[in-house]
Amino acid sequence: MTDIMTPQQRHYCMSQIHSKDTTPEKRVRQWLWKHGYRYRLNVKGVPGKPDIVMRKYRTAIFVNGCFWHGHDVETRHGTSLQIANSKCCQIPKTNREFWVTKIQRNQERDQKNYEILSENGWQVIVLWECQLKPKKLEQTMLQVEIQLHDFYIKTFNHRSKTYIHIEEERLPMVAEEPEEYGQ
Numbered sequence: 001m002t003d004i005m006t007p008q009q010r011h012y013c014m015s016q017i018h019s020k021d022t023t024p025e026k027r028v029r030q031w032l033w034k035h036g037y038r039y040r041l042n043v044k045g046v047p048g049k050p051d052i053v054m055r056k057y058r059t060a061i062f063v064n065g066c067f068w069h070g071h072d073v074e075t076r077h078g079t080s081l082q083i084a085n086s087k088c089c090q091i092p093k094t095n096r097e098f099w100v101t102k103i104q105r106n107q108e109r110d111q112k113n114y115e116i117l118s119e120n121g122w123q124v125i126v127l128w129e130c131q132l133k134p135k136k137l138e139q140t141m142l143q144v145e146i147q148l149h150d151f152y153i154k155t156f157n158h159r160s161k162t163y164i165h166i167e168e169e170r171l172p173m174v175a176e177e178p179e180e181y182g183q
């Protein structure tokens with residue numbers, strides 16, 4: 001079978017696939033819903049089109065594909081394009097420069113969106129595809145839950161904030177390591 005698409009057309013098709021609901025994103029939504037959290041999708045007027053918007057917590061969640069958004073990949077700017085592969089983002093050897101530029105641009109755009117959101121008082125939570133595999137989902141989402149509540153208290157409940165602040169100061173210092181590791 002011959003390839004009938006031009007590189008541009010192929011690129012367009014891939015970007016369309018990318019913009020559809022991904023399985024990791026569905027897992028996040030299902031987890032949130034099951035645990036009583038309500039959210040909106042594709043909310044207009046929120047910069048960067050976050051995948052999930054939780055207005056009550058003023059939190060925007062991005063579910064990023066490790067390849068497209070260059071998870072753990074450091075792109076360098078300069079005369080030559082350099083990029084280091086990470087475990088979950090392997091840049092193809094062929095057409096390397098195209099992919100590096102593409103991923104670099106995505107990273108820059110992501111960063112800009114996160115900054116705009118933060119400046120507007122939003123909490124930004126970035127979740128990576130590799131953190132949302134069935135085995136890791138629960139652990140990742142429990143962390144998200146903590147972040148949601150922490151931010152909610154800090155942002156909306158000033159009385160609680162003061163209370164927690166005082167309580168924290170009164171608490172004796174404890175080792176960060178869980179006990180079982182110290183034995």
Ligand SMILES: [Zn+2]
Nearest residue numbers: 066071088130
């Ligand atoms: Zn990853």
